[in-house]
Amino acid sequence: MNQNTQLTDDTIDLRELLFTLLTQxxxxxxxxxxxxxxxxxxxxVAKKTYSVDAKIQIIDNKQNGLAGLNAQLASLGSLAGVNLGGMGGAQSIQTEIEILQSRSILTKAIQDLNLDVQIQPEQSLINKFLSADQFQINYQADEIQVKNHKTQFSIHHFNIPPQYLDQNLILTFHGQSFKLVSEKTGLEVFKGTVNQKAKPATLQTAWAIDISSQQPLDGKYIVQKQSTLTAVKSILLNLKAAELAKQTGIISINYEGTDKAHIIKVLNHILEIYQEQNLATKSAEKEKTLSFLNQQLPELKNNLEQAERKFNAFRETHGTIDIQQESALYLKQSVELETQKVQLEQKQAELAAQYTPQHPMMQEINAQIGVFNKKINELNGALKKLPNTQSQYLQYYRDVQVQTQLYTNLLGTYQSLNLAKAGETGNLRILDYPVEPTRPIKPRKLIILVLSIFVGGFIGILIALIRNMLKTGVRNRDEIEQTVGVKTYAELSEISKKSNASLQSLKTFIPTLTFKLQQRQHNVTLISSIVPDQNQNIIAQHLALYLSQTGKKVLLIDSDLYRGQLDQLFNSSTKTGLSEYLRGQANLDQVIVNTTSPNLSLIGRGQSSDEISISSHQTHIAQLIQQVRAQYDYILLSAAPVLATSDSLTLAQFTGFNLCLVQYAQTQLKDIELAKSYFENAGLEIDGLILDQVPAYQTKQYQYQPN
Incomplete structure (x- = not known):
């Protein structure tokens, strides 16, 4: 049972929530x-943001530090006790991305194009709305061209003291003069003349500003000279670089901005600088190796000539000596080790152009040279144990073979490096250069418009729900009857003042009202409200009309001397009413007005003032009601709110049925209880309630049958 009740309550809540939103x-x-x-x-107002892209291919032809050694070194790996296989590998794509986004690249681009000077017009939101996309800046190597409407000028130099870097300065033109005002302090910091060449900055004055124009200038601009770090960060906010796809070796670069021509220029310049530095690095490596070879070749040639002379002299003295197999093996190993040692020294010189002596690559190659030196010393020791003649022969023969092979290898390397240096192209290739975009990427109009509809609708729903939550008054007739103990005879729609149809439930209340008055042998009914109700006059009017339609004579008295409007609802032009009667300025016949509806008469409130009230003229009210009770079948008194004045309590002493209006979700239960206590303290009671301004979807018609 409880579960079913809970489900029913939830359904009603959802329905009420839905219709609450629909009503708002x-x-x-x-x-x-x-x-x-x-x-x-x-x-x-928002500026359109465009994006340009470019693609770079990283060619994997840059070998690791020792990858260029000849194949014999690999065969000696086990002999020398070193591992040469793990030293190679292509330079990672991430390394190239970091180089591309490094300060060394971006700072040069900033300096070349004067990108550290930011300028925009100072204008209101309305001016931005009317003059959108009319401000243009063209950054060039020797100047910054500014165009705005009919104004055009160029900034050739804009050097300012360090303390004003990264601060907004207001540049104001007036004819041929200009001044700079600090936006932060509001003080003038510099004043100059247009078309006057700037003086070089000195220790005494760090200002060097040169602005030229072919016409008188006017207007204000916001200028900011950025520090190098700030300018680099500004570019990095719009510059994105990433590998196009894994293992492709292609870097995709995107650059965003509001000026299509500008972002193409900037990205192209960054690519040029990156390519130049890459080529310069490659050339520096070969230059370092060539320098090493230039020193080694003359020395090797001299050593070769000396070794040949000594070997020839020994042969003339001793003739040809048979070399045993063991001696030949020592000779072969010695020649190969000496050759590979020199090649390692050559690579050591090449790596010195890229790394410091503390770099792991340099330390590794130094360790390998040490291993070869140790092995050479061991072979030399073994050679000394051979017979003296054979030992000397092998030594001279080895010297000639080593020097010949070293000289030949280095000479070939020298010629190859010279040829490679002449045709150096670097290890990257630009696949796609940036092209002019056709559509902006920001703002996305359709998405923003769709989101604005959802956001606006959400905010409207949220406000509607909050308004509904703030209405903490009574919402249910059962709640009133259980808490206060007063019956609710009708529920009226909140649009009752615009449509008679919304007051039809009053007709169902007529039999109950007639029965109650007959039961009490009284024909006077009080209509009031707990708190001020904007529909009270309309409800009183229609209740009187419905009673008159039963063929009975009805008198409607507007006893709300402060806010009564019944004379206006009945289009009565009579200025005399209840106020004049209470002051003795008119008699009963003068204040009663026949309406256009048969059997219905009206006493309007008249010309009221703050000095008059029902409570202060209780005797006159008693006389009035006594006179009209005999003339009319039903008398309705439309009175002021119970909690606003004591007039309703005064009138209730002469009535047979007291009816009060309660506003849906506005009137609090405690207010109803307080009004009831007022009546009970006066020996009276509230006989019934009407729940007014109920949402149309909740309006129900109730009819209490006489018991």
Whole structure:
């Protein structure tokens, strides 16, 4: 049973929530339209952002430090006790990306194109809206060209003291003069003349600003001279580089900005600098090796000639000596080790152009040279143990063979490096250069407009829900009856003042009201409200009309001397009413007005003032009601709110049925209880309630049958 009740309550809550939103559809539509207007304004003011891209292929022809040694070195790996296989490998793509985004590359681009000077016009939001996309900047190597509407000028130099870097300065033109004002302090920091060549900056004055123009200038601009670090960060915010796909060796570069021509120029210049530095690095490596070979070749040639002379002299003295197999093996190993040692020294000189002596690669190759030296010393020791004649013969023969092979190898390397240096191209290739974009990437109009609809609708729904939550008053007739103990006879729609149909439930209340009055042998009914209700006059009017339609004579008295509007609802032009009667300025016949509806008469409130009230004229009210009770079948008194004044309590002393209006979600339960206590303390009671301004989807018609 409890589960079913819980499910029913949840269903009612969801239904109420849905219809609460539907009743506030105008608010939701307004918020949605407002969000659309804001989005459209943003799209008009916001600058369009474009993106250009380029692609670079990293060619894997750069070998690791020792990969260029000849194949014999690999065969000696086991002999020398070293591993040469793990020293090679292509330079990683991530390394090239970091180089591309390094300060050494970007700083040169900034200096070449004066990208550290940022300038924009100082204008209001309206001016931005009207003059969007009319401000242009052209960054060049020797100047910055600025165009705005009909104004055009060039900045050739803009050197300022370090303390003003990264600060906004207001550049103001007036004819042929200009001045700079610090936006931070509001003080003027520099004043100059257009078309006057700037003086070089000195220790005494760090200002060197040169601005030229072919016409008188006017207007204000915001200029900022950025520090190198700030300018680099600004470029990095818009520059993105990543490997196109894994293991492809291709880097994709994207650069974003609001000026299509500018971003193409900047990205092209960055690529040029990157390519130049890459080629310079490759050339530096070969230059270092050639320098080493230039020193080694003359020395090797001299050593070769000396070894040949000694060997020839020994042969003339001793003739040819038979070399045993063991001696021949020692000779072969000695020649090969000496040759590979020199090649390692050659690579050591090449790596010195890239790494410091503390670099692991340099330490590794030094260790390998040490291993070869140790092995050579061991072979030399073994050769000394041979017979003296054979030992000397092998020594001379070995010297000749080693020097000949070393000289030949180094001479070939020298010639190859000279040829490679002449045709050096670097290890990268630019596949795609940036091209002019056709569409902006930001702002995305469709997405922003769609999001604005959702955001505006969400905000409207949120406000509607909050408004509904803030209405903490009574919402259910059962809640009132269980808590206060007063019956609710009708529920009226919140649009009752615009449509008679919304007041039809009052007709079902007529039999109950007639029965109650007959039961009490009284024909006077009080209509009031707990707190001020904007529909009270309309409800009183229609209740009187429905009673008159039963063929009975009805008198409606507007006893709300402060806010009564019944005379206006009945289009009565009579200025005399209840106020004049209470002051003795008119008699009963003068204040009663026949309406256009048969059987219905009206006493309007008249010309009220703060000095008059029902409570202060209780005797006159008693006389009035006594006179009209005999003339009319039903008398309705429309009174002021119970909690606002004591007039309703005064009138309730002369009535047979007291009816109060309660506003849906506005009137609090404690207010109803307080009003009831007022009546009970006066020996009276509230006989019934009408729940007013109920949402149309919750309006129900109730009819209490006489018991």
């Amino acid at each position: 559809w105008k608010l939701i539509v307004f918020c949605t339209v407002l969000a659309l207007v804001c989005a459209a304004t943003y799209l008009k």
